[in-house]
Amino acid sequence: MTSRITFFFVLFCHLTFAQHTLPLIPTPKEIKPGNGFFVLNSETIINADKNSFEAQYLKEVINQEFGLNLEISQKATTSSKISLLTAVPDASKFTNETFYLSVDQNSAEISAVSNHGIFNGIQTLLQLLPIEKASVVKLPIVQIFDTPKYAWRGMHLDCARHFFSIDFIKKYIDYLAMYKFNTFHWHLTDDQGWRIEIKQYPKLTDVGAWRNGSMVGHYNEQKYDTIRYGGFYTQDQIKEVVAYAQQRHITVVPEIEMPGHAVAALAAYPQYSCTGGPFEVEKQWGVLDDVFCPKEETFTFLENILSEVIALFPSEYIHIGGDECPKTRWKSCGHCQGLMKAKGLKDEHELQSYFIQRMEKFVNSKGRKIIGWDEILEGGLAPNAAVMSWRGTEGGIAAAKEKHFVVMTPGSHCYFDHYQGNPQNEPLAIGGYTPVEKVYAFNPIPKELSSEEAQYILGAQANVWTEYIASPEQVEYMIFPRMMALSEVLWGTSNPEKYADFEKRMIQQFTVLEQKGIQYSKALFEITS
Ligand code: TNX
Numbered sequence: 001m002t003s004r005i006t007f008f009f010v011l012f013c014h015l016t017f018a019q020h021t022l023p024l025i026p027t028p029k030e031i032k033p034g035n036g037f038f039v040l041n042s043e044t045i046i047n048a049d050k051n052s053f054e055a056q057y058l059k060e061v062i063n064q065e066f067g068l069n070l071e072i073s074q075k076a077t078t079s080s081k082i083s084l085l086t087a088v089p090d091a092s093k094f095t096n097e098t099f100y101l102s103v104d105q106n107s108a109e110i111s112a113v114s115n116h117g118i119f120n121g122i123q124t125l126l127q128l129l130p131i132e133k134a135s136v137v138k139l140p141i142v143q144i145f146d147t148p149k150y151a152w153r154g155m156h157l158d159c160a161r162h163f164f165s166i167d168f169i170k171k172y173i174d175y176l177a178m179y180k181f182n183t184f185h186w187h188l189t190d191d192q193g194w195r196i197e198i199k200q201y202p203k204l205t206d207v208g209a210w211r212n213g214s215m216v217g218h219y220n221e222q223k224y225d226t227i228r229y230g231g232f233y234t235q236d237q238i239k240e241v242v243a244y245a246q247q248r249h250i251t252v253v254p255e256i257e258m259p260g261h262a263v264a265a266l267a268a269y270p271q272y273s274c275t276g277g278p279f280e281v282e283k284q285w286g287v288l289d290d291v292f293c294p295k296e297e298t299f300t301f302l303e304n305i306l307s308e309v310i311a312l313f314p315s316e317y318i319h320i321g322g323d324e325c326p327k328t329r330w331k332s333c334g335h336c337q338g339l340m341k342a343k344g345l346k347d348e349h350e351l352q353s354y355f356i357q358r359m360e361k362f363v364n365s366k367g368r369k370i371i372g373w374d375e376i377l378e379g380g381l382a383p384n385a386a387v388m389s390w391r392g393t394e395g396g397i398a399a400a401k402e403k404h405f406v407v408m409t410p411g412s413h414c415y416f417d418h419y420q421g422n423p424q425n426e427p428l429a430i431g432g433y434t435p436v437e438k439v440y441a442f443n444p445i446p447k448e449l450s451s452e453e454a455q456y457i458l459g460a461q462a463n464v465w466t467e468y469i470a471s472p473e474q475v476e477y478m479i480f481p482r483m484m485a486l487s488e489v490l491w492g493t494s495n496p497e498k499y500a501d502f503e504k505r506m507i508q509q510f511t512v513l514e515q516k517g518i519q520y521s522k523a524l525f526e527i528t529s
Helices: 002-014 053-066 115-128 166-178 235-247 263-268 296-312 334-343 348-365 394-401 436-440 472-479 482-491 496-516
Strands: 030-040 045-047 081-085 099-103 107-111 137-146 152-158 183-187 210-212 228-230 251-258 317-321 369-373 386-389 406-408 457-462
Touching: 045 053, 053 081, 053 115, 081 115, 099 115, 107 115, 115 137, 115 166, 152 166, 152 482, 166 183, 166 235, 166 472, 183 457, 235 251, 235 296, 251 296, 296 317, 296 348, 317 348, 334 348, 348 369, 386 394, 394 406, 436 482, 436 496, 457 482, 472 482, 482 496
Parallel strands: 045 081, 081 107, 152 183, 152 457, 183 251, 251 317, 317 369, 369 386, 386 406, 406 457
Antiparallel strands: 030 137, 099 107, 099 137, 210 228
C-alpha cells in the first residue's frame, strides 16, 4: 500500500498533459507514457469480484476481440493480472467518474471510487490494446489519471422520424460507452410517430406508431410514397434498454414532446387538440399547426402518460420537448382565450409557459425534473426547469444567468444531421455544414458567462434528427467521426490549436470502426479547394 501511495503522490506531482501517440479518444487529462509493454496471456487474471459487471464486460470484450478467455478471480494466483479496485488512497481527488490506470510490465490496475470510474478506465484500457488484430495482446506501460470536465455528455437519437430497432439502440449505447458519453437522449415522440407503448392509451401505438409514407425522399422534391411505415418499443423493451444502458453507466433521458410536435398522438386521440381533428400521423417533415390544446383533460392525459414514462426511466430529468409550437390553433380556440383571461396571461407565449409549468409541477411531484428545448424560456421559465439550448447558445446563456441548468446543443456545432463534407459527395442531409474540425472547436461555455454562471452549464450533446436518416448505417455515418470530437470537448481535454494531434488519433480510431464494421464519413480526406 505504501508504494501505491507514493506512486499516487509522484503521479499527481509529475503527470502533465504530455504529448503522446497512444490512440486515446478522449485524450486523458494526465498521462505519463512509459517504455515497454505488459503482455497478456491465457494465465492473466482479472482480479475482481466474479459478480462485477465491469469485470465480466472486460472479460467478454477481450475474449471477443482477441480470443483470450481470462479468468475473473479475487485471489490472484499469478502476478499477471488486471486489477479493478474500488478503493483509492486519496478519494478526495475522485468523482464518481474519475479513474486511475496504471500499467507496468506484469499488471494493469484500474482504481476508482465507483464502478462508473472503473468502467471509464476499462474503456481507456480497451483503447490501449492493439488496434490491428494481433497474436500478441499487449498494453503499453503507462500511468493515467483521468476525470471528465462536464457532467452531461450526451448523444440524442430521433426514433420518431425514422424507427430504429432495439438491437441498434443497444449498439448506439455501446458507441456512447466507447467514447465515454454518459447520457442518451431518446426522442420517442413527434408528429411522424409515437414510439413508446403506454398501457393506458393503447391507440398511441396502435394508431400513432404507423404512417402511410416511408419518407426517404427530399421534401423539397415532394418524393412522398404511401408505404406503411412505423414501429414502437414495448415497455419490456424499454426496460431492457434502460438496464443495458445502466450497466454501461449511461443515463437514458426520454423525450415526450409537448405541446407541439404532437400530431401522431393527436391522430390517436384527437380530443386533445383544439379542433377535434381528425388527423393522420404526419408523413411530411416540418412544423405543424395542430398541437396539444391546454384543456384539463389534455393535462390529465399527459400526466398519465408521464406517470408510465417516469416508472420506466429512472433519470433525474424527463425531457418534455417544448420546441416549435405554433400558436395558430390557440389563437382561434375559445377555450384557450378564456383560459388566458382567467389566468391573466397576456399572450399565447405565456400560455405555453403556463402549459410547461403545469407539467413541471407534476413531474416535480414525482421527484423528477424537467428539461426542455430553449423555447420554454418564452413567456417565463418554469421554476426548476433545465434548458437545452439548440437555437444557438443564446437561450442557454439566458437560462444560466437566471440560475437554471443548461445543456448546450447549438445547431452550429452539435447538429449531426448536418453535412460534414461537400454536399456533392455526401448522402442527402437536411442542410447545414458541420465538419468534424468545427465540432472539435466547440466550447460549451460561452464567453458571455461569468465563472459563477458557467457552473450552470451541465455539458452538451449532439442531436441526431432523422428526417434524412433512414438506416442504422446512416446513423453511424452521421455520428462518426464527429462524436469523437465532441467526446474530447466534453471530457475537457480538447485543444483546437492541436487539432492535428486529435486528427492523428481519430484516424487511428477509424481502424477500430472498420474492424467492428461501423460506418463513418471520410469527408475529412476530401481535397478542398
Ligand atoms: C429542429 S431541434 C427541430 C427538430 C428537427 C430539427 C432538424 C429541435 C428542438 N427541433 O424537430 O428535426 O430541427 O434539424
